[in-house]
Amino acid sequence: MDIEDTLLMMPGPVPVAPRILRAMSKPMINHRGAKFSEIYDDCIDILRDIFKTNNDLFVLSGSGTAAMEAAIGCTIDKDDTVIAIENGKFGERFKDIAGRYGKVAPLEFEWGTSIDLGLVEEKLAEGAKAITMVHNETSAGIQNPAEKVGKLAREYGALFIMDGVTSIGGDTVKVDDWGVDIAVVGSQKCIGAPPGLSMLSVSERAFDAMEKDNLPYYLDLKAYKKSADKSSTQTPYTPAIPLFYGLQEALHVVREEGIDARITRHSTGAAAIRAASAAMGIAMFPDLNEDSKYSNTVSAMKSPEGLDSNDLKKDLLAAGIVIAGGQGRLSGKIFRIGSMGNITSRDILQTIQQLELAFKKRGLVHDVGPGVEAAAKILNIL
C-alpha cells in the first residue's frame, strides 16, 4: 500500500505543505508578461527579509549547486585564488567547483570537526580573491562561524561566498551585517518549497569583481541583473514557472509564520532531537569548538557501535520515514535527521518513536519512551 504519506525527515527535499503543492497546478503563463514579474517581485520582497539584505537577489531555475557555481563561476578567473574551507561534503563541493574556475587554496578540516579561525586568518593573509564556506554543513550537522569569517574576509579584502543552503530561512542569517558578498539558498530546505530553484544575494562588491569576459552562460549573474533591472522584472532564460508558483506560496507561509518564529521553531526542533539522542545514549557527531555549534536544521548522530546507519535508514523507511545516512566517507557511520521547512512537533515525535523502536529491536536501548519524552519536554516550549 502506498498512500503517498512517507515522512521526509532528511535534510531536503522537505515535505511540501498541501497548499504549496496545489499552487503548482495552476496553468502556465507567459514568462515575459506582467503576471510573472509580479510573482518574481513578490518572492524577492519576502526573500529580502529572510536574507536580511539590501543586495541584489535573484532566483535561479536550478538547484543550490547551480547557485554555488554561479557565485564562483562569475567572480573567479583562472589566475584567481579561492580559499575553500571544508569540514564536510558541501565544503568539498565548493572546493571542487572553485577548481573548475580558478586556483584553490584548500583549508581542510576533518568532516564534522570545527573550523580553526586562526588558520582561516593565516590563509587570508596570504591573499585570495574569495573565500568560500558552508554556513550550515548539512553533511555533518555543524554550524560554522559565518559572521566571524565574514569579518575576516572583509579585513583581508576577499569576497565572502557563503552556502546558506540549509540555514537561510530556518536559522539566523544576516547577510549585510555579516558582510556576505554572495549568499546561496535552496528552495527545498528551510523555505519549505519543492526542489528545483535556488536563490542568491549578490553584493555590489561581488558584481565589481566580475571582471572576466567568459562568465558561465546559464548562470551569468550579470545577465540576471540586466533582466531584473528591466521595467518589468524578467529572467534571462525561461524560468521553471510551476516552481515559482510553489516558491511564492512557500514564502507566503514563511511570512505568515514570521521569520523569527520560524527560526525559533527550527532551533527548538533540533534541540528536541538532540535531547532525544542524549536520552537514548546516542552521541552527536560534530566535534565542536568555541566558534561552532550544532546545526539548528539538521542533526547528525554517530551510529551506535556495530550498527551500519544504512541499516537504520532501512528500518525507518519500513516505518514510512526517510532519514539520511552519511555521505561519501561518512556512509554507514552517521545518521542525520532533517528538521527543516514546515516540519512539526508531530513529525519529530513520530521520528523519535520509530528510532527508539529500531534501537530496541536491535537491543541498543532497553525501552521505547525516554527519547520521545525528552523531545516532548523541549517541544513543549513552542
Add this chain to the structure above:
Amino acid sequence: MDIEDTLLMMPGPVPVAPRILRAMSKPMINHRGAKFSEIYDDCIDILRDIFKTNNDLFVLSGSGTAAMEAAIGCTIDKDDTVIAIENGKFGERFKDIAGRYGKVAPLEFEWGTSIDLGLVEEKLAEGAKAITMVHNETSAGIQNPAEKVGKLAREYGALFIMDGVTSIGGDTVKVDDWGVDIAVVGSQKCIGAPPGLSMLSVSERAFDAMEKDNLPYYLDLKAYKKSADKSSTQTPYTPAIPLFYGLQEALHVVREEGIDARITRHSTGAAAIRAASAAMGIAMFPDLNEDSKYSNTVSAMKSPEGLDSNDLKKDLLAAGIVIAGGQGRLSGKIFRIGSMGNITSRDILQTIQQLELAFKKRGLVHDVGPGVEAAAKILNIL
C-alpha cells in the same frame, strides 16, 4: 476577471494539460530512492523513441539554454573552434555560448533566411571541433537542414551539436540516422510539459571529445553519466521533483498519441496557420531555399505594413490569447504563432478568428472568416 484560461499560442511555454498539471501536486519523494529512479528511467525510455537514438539520454533541471551550454561547455576548450550557424536568435545564442568556451567561427545568415550548405561545407573544410545549428529556428519560424548538416559534419570529423528545442517531439528528428552528437530539447515545447527541464542525447563520440579537465559543474555531462550508470539511476544534483512528475505524465500523453500521429498533428496545425495567413493576405517571414522549410511548430509572419506587431500582440492578449512578436532585431516586424505541444484545432481556430478580428478592426482585411475557413479545411484532414 481572471479565470486563468489565457490561451498560450506562443512557442513555449505551451499550455499544459490538466492531467499533467495535477501530476505536479504529488508529495515530494527522496530523490535518492527507488521511486525517483523509476520515474527517471520511464522518462528516458519514452524519450528514446522521441529522439530516435540509442545514445545516452539525460534530463537536466534547467531550461533548454542550460542543455545548450552543457553541450558546448563539456566538449569545447579555449583553443577549440566551433562553427556556429546562425539565422535567428537561437543560432546567435549558440554562438554566444560557444564564445564563452572556445573560438567561434561564425557563419551568419540574415535572420529568417536560409542556410547555404556550400558555405557550411567551406567552413567545415577549414577545420573545427564542432558545429552548432538550430534545427527549428523558433525566432524565425524556419526549419534548417539538420540531416544534411549532420552528414557534412561527419564527413569533416566535427561534432554536430543540434538545438532541437522546438522540433523534438513535434517534428521528425532522427538523432542516430542524422549523426547528431548532442541533441537538445526543452520540456515546455513540443513535449507539452511545464518549463524547467531540458533533455539531451549524447553520443559516444561526444563523450570521447570531453577531454578538458574544467567542465562546467552543474552541467557536467560526465557527472550525469556517472549518476545515470549507477545500479539505481540518479542525478548528480538535486532534481526538480515536481517537474519530473509533470514530464513523466506529459511523456505518457506523447506515448498514448504516438509520436508519428503527434508529428502529423503538428505539421497539420502549422499548415493550417499558413493557409489562414495566405487567405488573410499575410506573408510568411522565412525566405526559403531548397534546403529549408517552414517550421512545423511555430509560424512566423511578416507584420502588415504600418502595423507594429507588438500592438497586434496586445490586441490578441485583450482577447485572452498570447502570441509572440519578434525577438531582438525582429521586434515589431514579425509575429509568431506557436502550435506545439498538446495544442488542438480549437486553439488554432480561435486564434485565427481573433487575428482576423484584430486585422479587420485595423482595416487590414475586409471580413472575418476567410482565415478560419482556410485553416479549417486543412485541420479537417486530421
